[in-house]
Amino acid sequence: MASYSTNEFRGGLKIMLDGDPYAIIENEFVKPGKGQAFNRVKVRNLLTARVVERTFKSGESVEGADVVDTEMQYLYNDGEHWHFMDVGTYEQLAADKKVVGDAAKWLKEEDMCELTLWNGAPILVVPPNFVELRITETDPGLRGDTAQGGTKPATLDTGAVVKVPLFIEQGEVIRVDTRSGEYVSRVKE
Amino acid sequence: MQDWRPCASNAALRVRASLFADIRAFFAAREILEVDTPHLSAAGNTDPSLANFRLSSGGRDYFLATSPEFAMKRLLAAGAGDIYQLAHVFREAELGVHHNPEFMLLEWYRTGFELDELMNETVELVGSVGDGRLRVCPVELVEYRELFRRSLGIDPIEASLGELRKRAHSLGGAVPVLADERDLWLDWLMGAHVQPGMAPKTLTLVNRYPASQAALAQLHEDGITAQRFELFYGSLELANGYRELTDETEQRARFAAELAVRRARGLAEPPPDERFLAALPQLPPCCGVAVGVDRLAMLLLGAQRLEDVLSFAGHNA
Numbered sequence: 194m195a196s197y198s199t200n201e202f203r204g205g206l207k208i209m210l211d212g213d214p215y216a217i218i219e220n221e222f223v224k225p226g227k228g229q230a231f232n233r234v235k236v237r238n239l240l241t242a243r244v245v246e247r248t249f250k251s252g253e254s255v256e257g258a259d260v261v262d263t264e265m266q267y268l269y270n271d272g273e274h275w276h277f278m279d280v281g282t283y284e285q286l287a288a289d290k291k292v293v294g295d296a297a298k299w300l301k302e303e304d305m306c307e308l309t310l311w312n313g314a315p316i317l318v319v320p321p322n323f324v325e326l327r328i329t330e331t332d333p334g335l336r337g338d339t340a341q342g343g344t345k346p347a348t349l350d351t352g353a354v355v356k357v358p359l360f361i362e363q364g365e366v367i368r369v370d371t372r373s374g375e376y377v378s379r380v381k382e
Numbered sequence: 383m384q385d386w387r388p389c390a391s392n393a394a395l396r397v398r399a400s401l402f403a404d405i406r407a408f409f410a411a412r413e414i415l416e417v418d419t420p421h422l423s424a425a426g427n428t429d430p431s432l433a434n435f436r437l438s439s440g441g442r443d444y445f446l447a448t449s450p451e452f453a454m455k456r457l458l459a460a461g462a463g464d465i466y467q468l469a470h471v472f473r474e475a476e477l478g479v480h481h482n483p484e485f486m487l488l489e490w491y492r493t494g495f496e497l498d499e500l501m502n503e504t505v506e507l508v509g510s511v512g513d514g515r516l517r518v519c520p521v522e523l524v525e526y527r528e529l530f531r532r533s534l535g536i537d538p539i540e541a542s543l544g545e546l547r548k549r550a551h552s553l554g555g556a557v558p559v560l561a562d563e564r565d566l567w568l569d570w571l572m573g574a575h576v577q578p579g580m581a582p583k584t585l586t587l588v589n590r591y592p593a594s595q596a597a598l599a600q601l602h603e604d605g606i607t608a609q610r611f612e613l614f615y616g617s618l619e620l621a622n623g624y625r626e627l628t629d630e631t632e633q634r635a636r637f638a639a640e641l642a643v644r645r646a647r648g649l650a651e652p653p654p655d656e657r658f659l660a661a662l663p664q665l666p667p668c669c670g671v672a673v674g675v676d677r678l679a680m681l682l683l684g685a686q687r688l689e690d691v692l693s694f695a696g697h698n699a
Contacts, residue, residue: 200475222478225577226612226619227597228569229431230476231558246556248574250566251475252433252649 196254199232207239207260210247214239214258214311222251239309239316258311265308267300275300275318277308288315296320298353299371320371325380326350327366334362344376385698389689397512397683398691401675402468404511405488414464414490419453421446421470426652428640429597431569433474434652435483445652446472449672450489451598452658455626458491459664466490468675479687480618482696486675493668497609497625500669501587504613504621507673508585512682516615519583525590527607533576538568539592539606546571561647565594577617586614598633599624613673615681623671630662 197208202220209215215236224230230251237244239260249255265277265286274287275297286308290297292315299320300306309317331347344356347367355369357376366380390398409416426434426445435446447453450469457465471487488507492500501523509517530538536549546567550557553575560566580586589611593601596608609625627633637654644651679691689695 198475200477222476222481223573224476224478224481225569225573227429227431227622228572228595229566231570231573233556233574248556248558248570250558250560 194257194259196256198254199249199251202232202234207258208236209256209258210236213241214260214316216260218244223248224251239311259313260309260311260316262307262309264305267302267304267306269302270297270300277306277315277318280305286310286315288318292316293318296371298349298351299324299326299369301326301351322370322372323368323377324371325366325368326353328357328361328363331357331361331363334360387698388693389695389698390691390693394679394683394685394691395693398679401511401679401682405468405507405675408507408510409466409490412464414466415462417454417457417462417465417467419447419450419457419467419469421472423447423453423655424653425452425655425658428637428644428652428654430640430643430647430649433476434650435472435474436650436652448473449487451670451672452655454489454491454670455665456658456661458493458666458668459661464490464492477696480677480680482676482688482692484696484699485688485692487672488675489670489672491626491668491670493666495669497589497611497623497669500623500671501589501611501613504623504671504673505585505587508613508615508620508678511678515682516585519585519615520581521585521587522581523587523589525607526588526592527590529576529588530571533579534571536571538571543567563643565592568592568595577614577619580614580617582616584616588612588614596627596636597624598627598636600627615677618677618681619674620677621671621673623669625669626665626667628662628665628667630659633662634659 202217204217206217207214215238217234217236219235221233223233231248232251233248235244235246266280268276268278274289275293276285276287278285296318301324304321304324307319308315326349328347329350332345343359345359346354347357348354355374355376366382368377368380370377422444427448432448437444449471450467454465454467467489469487470484472484474483476483505521527539530536534549543562543564550567550571558570590607591610593606593608596610599608599610601608611623612619613621641651676688676691680688683691685691
């Protein structure tokens with residue numbers, strides 16, 4: 194992997210620090226008049242999502258991290274691993290619970306997800322921004338209550354629980370924003 | 383779609399143009415000669431904290447000037463008298479909110495001036511541009527040593543390397559990993575802690591830099607401080623000036639010491655300017671200062687970023 198000099202630092206650049214892959218969030222140039230210059234950077238650990246600050250002498254080099262973001266199709270879960278496929282090459286990858294994390298509750302078979310790969314192995318799975326899921330369990334709907342704006346919990350076929358308007362019935366398909374976990378709309382079948 | 387649009391607004395271009403006119407009027411009134419010297423030179427700058435752009439042509443190496451200093455001093459040595467220049471200069475890898483790899487310096491030299499006279503004239507210059515907008519600022523003068531004592535409670539000249547390191551870590555934040563060089567630690571403390579704490583909306587003159595940071599300035603008789611000053615507006619560095627060193631032997635030794643530091647840090651070792659060294663014995667007693675013109679334009683416009691006053695900044699030049 195190539196190394197990067199501090200003058201190539203910019204938001205989004207992936208670098209290796211203490212053996213972990215990091216993404217640069219912010220890069221600040223600090224220079225005392227004529228003296229030695231420094232680059233103070235905010236970086237996010239791509240494994241833990243923790244944000245830390247580091248400072249380098251300008252001109253220093255840091256090893257780049259072999260990190261790529263790629264779109265893959267979610268295939269199935271075998272009880273232990275979530276399997277994804279590159280729809281171009283048919284190459285398949287498996288990600289475990291640690292990597293999939295909270296995304297698991299939004300994964301529906303055949304949906305396209307954004308995977309972050311480090312040295313070819315998945316370290317992060319991001320579900321689509323919007324998913325359409327079926328309600329497997331919720332209290333009976335209250336007819337004619339569409340204007341009240343009240344909500345009730347509904348369990349979806351992936352196991353996720355979201356708040357839905359009172360008029361929504363069990364068995365219906367709804368659209369959910371995975372970033373906020375909020376109900377968006379009813380999907381007509 | 384290519385990003386072809388300028389960084390500077392039309393208002394910023396007008397501020398720049400009137401700034402140039404104000405600067406030229408300031409020097410015309412003092413009968414100081416405008417000169418222009420080449421951007422390309424066979425010699426580089428050995429200062430370890432500056433990175434040269436290097437070019438090759440016809441089997442020869444050239445360096446883009448990091449400042450017009452060496453060439454202007456050769457003009458002074460040849461008897462040009464007091465001179466000034468508005469010059470684009472080039473420093474590799476300097477890129478930030480207040481830095482661009484190519485920027486404009488106003489540099490001038492006063493023969494027969496003492497350093498305090500040039501400090502006064504620098505404040506006058508800053509006060510004379512843009513309808514005197516900066517003339518009303520309070521002006522403070524502080525020695526480098528006192529500045530460190532006041533802001534960090536540490537003596538930058540007496541403190542040991544270990545004490546500087548310890549103070550840097552006690553201040554928190556992400557401290558860089560630095561070699562055992564006192565000046566690197568002083569630079570970190572200055573850039574990350576002292577400078578940001580300077581009085582806002584105030585012109586602060588800092589003088590008597592440590593001898594180890596004399597650059598091209600003469601030392602004071604105490605042997606531990608240099609006849610060098612810097613001018614800041616708030617925490618923004620505007621100018622750097624010297625009582626110029628005229629001793630060729632001493633200058634040659636400083637270049638050699640800088641190259642040794644470069645070697646130790648694994649940096650490029652550009653050839654020192656032999657023509658400049660040869661001219662030094664003829665250099666009349668003088669003081670010189672360089673002012674960041676783009677930063678002055680920023681202050682006049684009330685801009686937060688250098689690129690707001692550059693027609694095209696490093697990223698879209």
